[in-house]
Amino acid sequence: MSTLHDLIVIGGGINGATTALFAARGGMDVVVVDRGPLCREASGVNAGTLTMQMTRVALIPYALRAHQMWATAREWLGHDVGVVVCDGLSLAFTEQEAELLTFRAGKRREAGAPITLITGQQALQIEPGLSDKALLAGHCRVDGYANAYLTGLAFRTALLDAGVTLMENNPATDIQQTSSGFEVVTNQGPVRAKRVVIAGGVWIEEMMGWLGIDLPIKTLVNQLAVTERIPTAMRTVVGIANGLLSLKQYHHGTVVIGGGWQGVGSRDGGACSLLPERLVGNIRLACHAIPALKNARLARAWTGFEAETRDALPAVGPIPGITNAYVIGSIHSGYTSGPYLAKLLADQILGREPDLPLFPIDRLLTPEPHAQG
Amino acid sequence: MSRSSPHDFDVLVLGGGPAGMVSAITASQHGLSVGLIDEQAEAGGQIWRAPWAASSGKDASPEVRDGHKMRETLARSNVSCLFGRRIWSVTDQYRVEVLGADGVETYQAPHLIVALGAHERVIPFPGWTLPGVMGLAAATIMLKAHGLAPPKDWVLAGVGPLLAAVAAGYARKGHPPKAIIDLSGPSDWLATLPSLASRPGLFKQGVGWVVSILSSRIPIYFRHAIRRAEGQDRIAACVIGPVDQDGHRVAGPELSLDCDALMIGNGLVPGGEVPRLLGANQVYQHELGGWIPDCDRYGRTSLKHLYAIGDGAGIRGGAVACSAGQLAGLAVAHDAGFIDAASFARQSVQPLTENQKLAAFSAAMAHMIRLRPAQVASISPEAVICRCEDVTRQDLVCAAKAGARDVNQLKHFTRCGMGPCQGRMCGDIAAEILAQEHQVSRQAVGYWTARPPLRPISLQSMLGRFEYSDIPIPKPAPL
Ligand SMILES: Cc1cc2nc3c(=O)[nH]c(=O)nc-3n(C[C@H](O)[C@H](O)[C@H](O)COP(=O)(O)OP(=O)(O)OC[C@H]3O[C@@H](n4cnc5c(N)ncnc54)[C@H](O)[C@@H]3O)c2cc1C
Numbered sequence: 001m002s003t004l005h006d007l008i009v010i011g012g013g014i015n016g017a018t019t020a021l022f023a024a025r026g027g028m029d030v031v032v033v034d035r036g037p038l039c040r041e042a043s044g045v046n047a048g049t050l051t052m053q054m055t056r057v058a059l060i061p062y063a064l065r066a067h068q069m070w071a072t073a074r075e076w077l078g079h080d081v082g083v084v085v086c087d088g089l090s091l092a093f094t095e096q097e098a099e100l101l102t103f104r105a106g107k108r109r110e111a112g113a114p115i116t117l118i119t120g121q122q123a124l125q126i127e128p129g130l131s132d133k134a135l136l137a138g139h140c141r142v143d144g145y146a147n148a149y150l151t152g153l154a155f156r157t158a159l160l161d162a163g164v165t166l167m168e169n170n171p172a173t174d175i176q177q178t179s180s181g182f183e184v185v186t187n188q189g190p191v192r193a194k195r196v197v198i199a200g201g202v203w204i205e206e207m208m209g210w211l212g213i214d215l216p217i218k219t220l221v222n223q224l225a226v227t228e229r230i231p232t233a234m235r236t237v238v239g240i241a242n243g244l245l246s247l248k249q250y251h252h253g254t255v256v257i258g259g260g261w262q263g264v265g266s267r268d269g270g271a272c273s274l275l276p277e278r279l280v281g282n283i284r285l286a287c288h289a290i291p292a293l294k295n296a297r298l299a300r301a302w303t304g305f306e307a308e309t310r311d312a313l314p315a316v317g318p319i320p321g322i323t324n325a326y327v328i329g330s331i332h333s334g335y336t337s338g339p340y341l342a343k344l345l346a347d348q349i350l351g352r353e354p355d356l357p358l359f360p361i362d363r364l365l366t367p368e369p370h371a372q373g
Numbered sequence: 374m375s376r377s378s379p380h381d382f383d384v385l386v387l388g389g390g391p392a393g394m395v396s397a398i399t400a401s402q403h404g405l406s407v408g409l410i411d412e413q414a415e416a417g418g419q420i421w422r423a424p425w426a427a428s429s430g431k432d433a434s435p436e437v438r439d440g441h442k443m444r445e446t447l448a449r450s451n452v453s454c455l456f457g458r459r460i461w462s463v464t465d466q467y468r469v470e471v472l473g474a475d476g477v478e479t480y481q482a483p484h485l486i487v488a489l490g491a492h493e494r495v496i497p498f499p500g501w502t503l504p505g506v507m508g509l510a511a512a513t514i515m516l517k518a519h520g521l522a523p524p525k526d527w528v529l530a531g532v533g534p535l536l537a538a539v540a541a542g543y544a545r546k547g548h549p550p551k552a553i554i555d556l557s558g559p560s561d562w563l564a565t566l567p568s569l570a571s572r573p574g575l576f577k578q579g580v581g582w583v584v585s586i587l588s589s590r591i592p593i594y595f596r597h598a599i600r601r602a603e604g605q606d607r608i609a610a611c612v613i614g615p616v617d618q619d620g621h622r623v624a625g626p627e628l629s630l631d632c633d634a635l636m637i638g639n640g641l642v643p644g645g646e647v648p649r650l651l652g653a654n655q656v657y658q659h660e661l662g663g664w665i666p667d668c669d670r671y672g673r674t675s676l677k678h679l680y681a682i683g684d685g686a687g688i689r690g691g692a693v694a695c696s697a698g699q700l701a702g703l704a705v706a707h708d709a710g711f712i713d714a715a716s717f718a719r720q721s722v723q724p725l726t727e728n729q730k731l732a733a734f735s736a737a738m739a740h741m742i743r744l745r746p747a748q749v750a751s752i753s754p755e756a757v758i759c760r761c762e763d764v765t766r767q768d769l770v771c772a773a774k775a776g777a778r779d780v781n782q783l784k785h786f787t788r789c790g791m792g793p794c795q796g797r798m799c800g801d802i803a804a805e806i807l808a809q810e811h812q813v814s815r816q817a818v819g820y821w822t823a824r825p826p827l828r829p830i831s832l833q834s835m836l837g838r839f840e841y842s843d844i845p846i847p848k849p850a851p852l
Contacts, residue, residue: 037782044785057852093841104852133841149785156776169778228793228829242849252788260850264465271652273464274825277845280477283832284844294836297829298461299793302822312851332851 005031005165007349008184008193010172010207013043014338015328016199017155021077022346024162031193032164033186035171039152042201045304046335047224047258048148049246050083051237052113052140053090053105055333058313060111061356063333066340067142078161079154081146082250088143088237089123090115091289092136101241105138115140129234129290143237145248145256148335167191175210181324195324195349202267202305204315204329211322215315215364217330220306221263223274223282227296229253234290245285247293255293257286263303272303306334309364316341317360318348327361382408382453384484384705385469387460387647390418392683392694392701393488394443396672397452399702400486403711408480409447410455410471412828416444418490418683419510420691422517434542435578436691437517455480460489461826463647467678472830476837484678484705487648488698491641491662491684492797496748497756497766500602500611501637509535509638513542522548524633528611530554530599531638533742534579539636540591541582549589552630554613556620556639556748557741558595568737571730572692598748600627602635611635620748640742642801644685648674649823653681657816660739661687663801664820670725671704672697678708688742689735696724696731749805758806759799761792769803773810779819780804793829796821 007023009016012034024030032038050070055063069076070083090105092098105115118126120134159166167188174185181194198207205217230253238247245259261282265272279301287293307330309315314332319325328345331337344354382405386397389411397409409416421440447454455471458478462470467485471478493508495501505524509531515521516539529540529550540553569576586593600614600622611632615625641662648666649655654675656667665687672680682697684690689697700721707717752758754767764787772786780803783789789803790796796803800821807818 037776037778040782040785054850100849107852149788152782153772153775153777153786227832240846242846244846244850261847271465273650274462276462276464276468276470276479276825279462279825280835280837281845284836284839285846287832287836288841288844294833295831297793297831298826298835299829300791300795300824301826302824 002190002192004180005029005191005193007031007195007197008033008182008191009197009199010184011198011200011203012038012155012166012168013041013199013201014039014151014335015331015342016197017043017159018339018342019197019199019328019346019349020164021155021158021162022343023349024159024164026346026350028350030164031167031191032159033167033170033172033184033191035169037152037168038156038166042304042306043151043335044149045224045302046148047246047256048146048335049237049248049258049333050144050146050336051088051239051246051333052108052142053088053115053138053239054243054246055108055113055336056312057107057111059332059337060108060113062340063337064112064142066337067144069339069343070146070336071144073154077154077158079157081150081154083144083146084251085144086236087126088140088239089127089130090138090239090241091123091134092241093133093288094135097241098136101136101138104241113140114142127234127236127238129292130238131289131291133288138241145237146335147250172207175207177322196326197345197349198319198325198327199329201329202307204307204327208319208327211319211325213319213365215327215361216310218308218310219267220260220308221265221272221303222258222306223261223263223278223301223303225257225279225283225301226299227255227257227293228299230255230292230296233292238289240285240289245282245289247286247290254299255296257282259285265303267305274301274303308332310368311364314341314359315361315364316345317358320360320362320365380482381480382406382482383709384486385410385467385480385482386486386488387463387469388418388488388490388683388685389413389416389456390488390490390683390694391421391443391691392698393418393486394447395695395698396486396488396682396702396705398446398450399699400705401450401452403702403706405706405709405711407452408455408482409452410458410460410469410480412457412459414457416447416454416456419513422514435574459828459830461828461830463650463827465651472834477835484680484709486672486680486682486701486705487685488683489644489647489685491643491688493638494640494642494744494801495798496639496802497752497758498599498601499753499756500604500608502757502760503602503604503608504606505604505608505633506602506635506637509539509636512539512636516542522546523636526551526632527634527636528552528554528630528632529636530611530613532556533638533640534738535638537579537582537586541585544585544589544591549591550636551632553586553591553593554597554599555593555595556598556616558618561618561741565737565741568733572734575734599635599637608632608635616751620745620751622751639748640744641684641688643687644797645681646823646827648676648679648681649820650825651676651679653679655820658687659815660736660743661689662739663744663815670700670728671721672701673704680705688739690738693728693731693735696727699724700728744801744805746805746809749802750809752802752806758803759789759792761794762788764789766806769806770810773807777807778811780807780821781819783807784821790821795824
């Protein structure tokens with residue numbers, strides 16, 4: 001008979017990997033099963049922005065704590081994920097955007113994000129690379145970015161050091177409930193554990209289905225682009241009021257251009273692709289904000305899947321009706337906030353009282369209160 | 374961005390080398406409207422590259438003559454030639470984004486033939502990134518298109534028929550290399566003779582090369598390879614050493630050759646990015662140069678109405694590319710309903726037979742330029758593998774030890790392949806290093822995910838003219 005682990009985590013993205021790490025450090029015998037290598041989906045291909053100005057208001061308290069974790073990643077993760085803490089600017093180019101920015105920055109400030117509104121001229125002093133066309137900017141000192149593609153390397157080392165069993169390149173296909181807990185069916189055979197965490201990114205809908213639970217998850221197909229190395233063009237994280245732009249220049253000189261412009265594709269193995277006209281739209285916006293980018297060449301563009309629940313708030317907590325089963329995912333700006341929420345979930349699994357409340361999914365399992373919104 | 378209506382043509386052909394040209398002409402002869410896209414100003418591709426100024430007919434090589442002939446046929450055909458256009462994106466339903474003199478354009482067709490050729494395989498050694506070290510492809514472009522003379526003291530190194538062709542070409546123009554460093558030995562060359570029986574023309578050409586090389590008294594170092602290049606700001610010397618037939622370093626004296634230039638060619642890697650980008654099934658075929666789209670004999674990939682031919686679908690050379698072009702042209706005509714099954718079958722006989730006749734020769738040549746695992750095993754730890762991102766062999770080995778098991782993970786761990794060339798230069802070698810490190814097959818370490826742009830393009834050129842209010846900014850994310 002195979003070992004009975006204390007915990008099995010299905011999905012080794014930022015959410016699954018962090019949950020596993022803290023559970024193992026809390027004394028549990030943990031196994032992580034991933035279909036591919038660790039952090040090669042959303043958590044390895046995202047834009048790495050660690051910003052309050054794109055975070056949902058309800059998540060601000062979590063994001064602030066998570067930002068602190070990222071800033072000290074060396075201490076608890078042991079590996080540099082290229083985190084840079086810097087100022088962030090969210091721009092408004094039109095009156096309408098200025099109005100939106102004022103409202104949104106206000107709400108986020110109420111939730112604790114230290115955002116102040118400054119004029120375009122003041123913004124230019126903070127970020128000389130900026131165009132002079134901005135009317136207003138939200139300025140936040142708690143901002144920054146990570147090098148998302150290093151996430152897998154960092155967590156791999158940390159998890160192994162914490163004694164976690166890694167089963168990479170090993171898709172799970174089903175979960176059976178047994179008298180001792182759960183038996184997860186994987187390509188490499190059944191894996192048994194007393195507790196299970198479902199952390200499969202956009203694939204949690206399918207995984208919840210294995211437990212007979214219907215949790216609809218919308219799939220966003222986010223496009224991203226990166227330039228070749230260019231001379232320093234900017235030193236802050238730059239976005240726009242409605243959230244559809246994110247820009248930052250890495251120390252090696254490349255500039256990542258994102259903001260959540262949508263490509264096409266399906267999470268069910270179908271090919272996914274960029275829509276060239278949206279790439280062009282995203283790049284126009286980028287060059288409008290930081291004119292020096294015009295001189296750069298596009299090196300690469302790609303897409304990644306992001307999960308969204310019907311209320312666009314996280315699914316983090318115990319799975320109703322099934323003892324010792326948990327889910328974590330669908331966290332908006334989830335690379336930023338994921339580690340903190342995962343740490344809270346690990347606390348709950350370890351029987352400790354989480355410092356902040358989780359986002360239990362009970363609300364998502366009842367029929368939708370009102371039409372799509 | 375000018376957006377033409379969907380379906381500008383019945384078929385789009387990407388790449389104007391022999392495979393692309395012939396397939397375009399064939400499809401057009403059967404009544405399909407065809408758009409042929411190439412980055413160059415003229416068709417011809419690498420082997421039939423159009424000379425800068427019309428070279429005099431008499432000393433023109435057979436390739437130059439064939440190229441001219443095919444360009445004339447193309448000019449008389451109904452094919453719409455969309456040259457001087459850099460292809461940067463190919464997406465679903467065969468939508469192709471290009472960058473031309475007038476900016477970004479889009480073309481779309483229900484059928485797509487990809488004939489984008491191969492790129493050079495670079496087997497790194499310390500110093501290969503010094504100015505003055507260049508690939509044979511670049512050397513042939515200089516020779517064919519520009520008629521440029523190399524620096525005075527230049528050395529030619531590598532493996533395969535291109536070595537002889539380049540040496541002879543420059544020797545005839547009065548610029549013989551100072552030395553030829555050939556991984557092959559005379560026995561390897563002799564072994565290709567039987568396969569040449571089917572190709573009297575090539576046999577004659579080969580003899581011509583040998584005569585030129587011998588009469589210029591160029592020293593040839595068989596079973597040798599470059600160990601390193603030396604120099605401060607540019608190459609001043611190269612050091613060579615003996616190897617066995619697999620490329621293993623063997624005992625024997627090293628020799629330093631002073632030179633101002635080193636031209637080096639170690640075979641070709643199929644450029645399969647477009648089929649990969651579209652999600653066509655891939656297979657690893659070592660003798661055909663590496664990962665290629667899985668195709669039938671007509672070039673049909675696993676994706677409906679997507680065809681891949683020429684060296685991008687497996688290194689087989691120019692002659693095979695022509696018959697492959699004919700077959701794909703016919704297949705498209707058939708699949709699009711322009712010819713019936715009987716006519717398709719009838720007309721395919723000749724190119725299929727031709728391909729069969731060429732098979733032995735093309736296999737012998739491909740075998741000669743195959744990647745020898747020992748060549749990679751011999752790369753020293755400090756040698757830069759990915760020049761865009763300055764990643765050494767040692768860095769890759771460390772990443773493998775840290776748990777990278779597939780090439781895309783290797784890319785994340787090291788940035789290898791993240792630069793402007795997108796792994797075209799280093800990809801094959803980095804994958805081989807990873808496979809050797811884990812002692813697994815090349816299949817097991819996978820292939821590099823293809824990403825747009827297919828070639829780097831400036832943001833400026835993508836922008837076009839626009840007002841801020843024209844940018845179709847999607848609706849705000851939820852608060
Ligand atoms: C392009 C893009 C840009 C983004 N930019 C930002 C940003 O700048 N800032 C920010 O804060 N957030 C950003 N996000 C959001 C963020 O990346 C995600 O919220 C976060 O990474 C989600 O982590 P996850 O662990 O839930 O999912 P994932 O990282 O997707 O992990 C899920 C894992 O489950 C595995 N899996 C799936 N099926 C199975 C199976 N059957 N068996 C076993 N394993 C399975 C997958 O292989 C994968 O490793 C971005 C997202 C995308 C896509």
